[in-house]
Amino acid sequence: xxxxxxxxxxxxxxxxxxxxxxxxxxxxxxxxxxxxxxxxxxxxxxxxxxxxxxxxxxxxxxxxxxxxxxxxxxxxx
Numbered sequence: 001x002x003x004x005x006x007x008x009x010x011x012x013x014x015x016x017x018x019x020x021x022x023x024x025x026x027x028x029x030x031x032x033x034x035x036x037x038x039x040x041x042x043x044x045x046x047x048x049x050x051x052x053x054x055x056x057x058x059x060x061x062x063x064x065x066x067x068x069x070x071x072x073x074x075x076x077x
Contacts, residue, residue, distance in 0.1 A: 001017070001018045001019075001047050001048070002015045002016065002017045002018075002026075002029065002039075002047065003015065003016050003047050003050045003051050004016075005040060005050070008038050010036070011035070012035065012036040012037060012038040013030075013035040013036070013037050013038065014038050014040055015037055015038070015039055016040050016041075016042035016046065016047050016050060017039045017041065017042065017047070018041075018042065018043065020039040020041050026039060
């Protein structure tokens with residue numbers, strides 16, 4: 001379980017994660033985002049609340065077609 005929370009000064013994507021030892025999961029996210037990843041430990045309940053607030057995570061209604069894209073742009077550094 002992970003959710004983006006910001007960017008570090010070096011441009012790394014900071015992720016709230018419930019298991020910082022999940023190197024495979026962190027590596028997968030780094031590959032998908034093409035960004036270095038820096039884990040920040042958080043409780044699963046805190047991450048679940050955060051994910052619930054992210055609108056791009058809302059699933060489209062069954063039978064409708066919707067195009068969704070999200071671009072994560074690190075701050076200039």
